[in-house]
Amino acid sequence: MPHSLLVSLQQHIMEVRALCIRLLMTVNILLCRHDQNVDGSVILESPAVPVMVGDAVTLRCRIKMLSSNFTADFYKNGRHIGSSSTGNMTIHEVYKTDEGLYKCNISGGGESLASWLSVSLPCLTVSYTETHIDLILRTVFNIVMVALLLLLLGFLCCGKIKVTTTNSPAC
Structure with missing residues (x-):
């Protein structure tokens, strides 16, 4: 954070x-x-x-x-x-x-x-540029995460990634 x-x-x-x-x-x-x-x-x-x-x-x-x-x-x-x-x-x-x-x-x-x-007591103030940068970073992070999730779902749907299950116990 x-x-x-x-x-x-x-x-x-x-x-x-x-x-x-x-x-x-x-x-x-x-x-x-x-x-x-x-x-x-x-x-x-x-x-x-x-x-x-x-x-x-x-x-x-x-x-x-x-x-x-x-x-x-x-x-x-x-x-x-x-x-x-x-x-x-x-x-x-x-x-x-x-x-x-x-x-x-x-x-x-x-x-x-x-x-x-x-x-x-006087408040600690965060400058406008810091607040603006935080907003931009949070927005970019959210967009990247959604894009990765959509890409993963696309690969799963197209069959490029196969989900396999095994009966062997996990290590």
Whole structure:
């Protein structure tokens, strides 16, 4: 198996594993939200898709009916990580350690539902030419194999190759 094809397969397996983990986390969060006694008036806005390591991300805490500024407390995995008088908290350079369950609290307004922030490592990319070459090689290999199979069948049908069976045991 060519090395680049093996690397590509390993990357796909890793992506599937990551998606399964995210799905389980989403189900867990939804079950937790179902159990929480929150009326939904405080909302934490966070990225719905994973952010890349090194990117900046802003979490916004707001009250459904109000748009004015207020002080919001932010929590990660249940621990207080900061307060903001604008309701916004920015992580200027995200690391894998920033991944976790975030929520916010507005004094007198309530607490938001928890939201999972997912952080992805930069993907190893395969250049277009390598991918293109792999596709060409796989296609040529398949064509050659089909041609050999048809040639073998042709020889068998025309009688050029005879299949004989013997009663003697194989060595």
